[in-house]
Amino acid sequence: MSDDLFLLERLKNKDPAAMDKLADIYGGKIYNLAMGMLKNQEDAEDVLQDTLLQVYMKIDTFRSESALSSWIYKIALNFSYMKIRKNKKDNSISLDESMPQFKPDGMHLNIVANWSEKGDSAYLTKELGIILKDNIAKLSEKYRTVLVLRDVEGLSTEEVADITGMTVPAVKSRLHRARLFLREKLSEYYNE
Amino acid sequence: MRCEDLVGLIIDYTEGNMSPVLRKEFERHIGDCSSCVAFFDTYKKTSEITRTICCEDIPPDVKDRLKLFLKKNIR
Numbered sequence: 001m002s003d004d005l006f007l008l009e010r011l012k013n014k015d016p017a018a019m020d021k022l023a024d025i026y027g028g029k030i031y032n033l034a035m036g037m038l039k040n041q042e043d044a045e046d047v048l049q050d051t052l053l054q055v056y057m058k059i060d061t062f063r064s065e066s067a068l069s070s071w072i073y074k075i076a077l078n079f080s081y082m083k084i085r086k087n088k089k090d091n092s093i094s095l096d097e098s099m100p101q102f103k104p105d106g107m108h109l110n111i112v113a114n115w116s117e118k119g120d121s122a123y124l125t126k127e128l129g130i131i132l133k134d135n136i137a138k139l140s141e142k143y144r145t146v147l148v149l150r151d152v153e154g155l156s157t158e159e160v161a162d163i164t165g166m167t168v169p170a171v172k173s174r175l176h177r178a179r180l181f182l183r184e185k186l187s188e189y190y191n192e
Numbered sequence: 193m194r195c196e197d198l199v200g201l202i203i204d205y206t207e208g209n210m211s212p213v214l215r216k217e218f219e220r221h222i223g224d225c226s227s228c229v230a231f232f233d234t235y236k237k238t239s240e241i242t243r244t245i246c247c248e249d250i251p252p253d254v255k256d257r258l259k260l261f262l263k264k265n266i267r
Contacts, residue, residue: 016266019262019266020262023258023259023262027250027255027258028249028250031248031250031254032246032247032248035246035248036246036248041251041254044248045254045257045258048250048254048258049257049258049261049262052258052262053261053262053265053266056266100196100199100231102194102195102196102199105194106194106195106196106197107194107195107196107227108195108227108228108231111227112226112227112228112230112231112234113230113234114229114230114233114234115234115237116230116233116234116236116237119234119237119238119240119241121240121244124241124244124245128241128245129245132241132242132245132246133245133246136242136246147242148246151239151242151243151246152242152243152246152247154243157207172203172204172207175203176200176202176203179203179235179238179239180199180235182238182242183234183235183238186234186237186238186241187234
């Protein structure tokens with residue numbers, strides 16, 4: 001029996017110790033997701049607590065067609081969306097202006113600088129962290145969701161599609177645009 | 193293949209779902225275009241940086257409050 005199935009059985013039997021296990025396994029993932037979505041520790045903490053409680057209360061409604069982790073991510077995302085709507089702080093911007101530009105013949109409009117070596121982990125600064133997180137927060141909900149699930153949580157594109165109910169091509173399209181936007185912002189930082 | 197086409201296909205290339213013919217064209221173009229090499233490297237680096245910077249551990253005080261919250265609401 002897999003760890004998730006074993007955990008599921010214990011949760012369905014309302015074994016309180018199973019909650020500790022659930023928090024150990026999924027607490028970090030939920031918190032990470034909520035921080036990526038909300039960029040606010042207090043709100044992320046609320047999402048963490050509400051999600052784990054909801055999982056415990058509603059475990060009997062879980063159907064095994066999808067993975068337990070996907071179901072938990074869906075719950076955490078819903079609580080994150082509720083926070084976003086409650087805070088009514090939609091600072092999202094259009095990505096169009098930050099998309100790469102090309103000449104009519106399809107060549108790059110400008111020479112592209114290669115700053116990839118400057119981005120090695122040893123050189124990552126606090127300032128860069130702030131810039132990156134601020135720009136993730138500027139992504140609209142639909143772009144931020146796929147970026148956080150895929151690039152922060154490290155889920156596969158198929159898992160992201162399962163969690164969001166989107167098709168795989170739609171996930172890839174949004175993810176690509178979100179990455180292009182962030183790449184542009186990092187380019188501005190490194191080339192300044 | 194043009195630079196614009198390559199940029200649009202990077203995600204398919206990195207996800208490994210590209211036809212062998214297109215993959216060959218992609219690699220041929222990138223072999224000849226320093227701007228596309230730079231674009232490709234920095235695109236991949238953007239994802240790496242995002243993962244490194246945005247991975248948040250639960251702070252100890254949040255963990256402590258979570259334990260109390262679960263104890264209060266579940267047991």
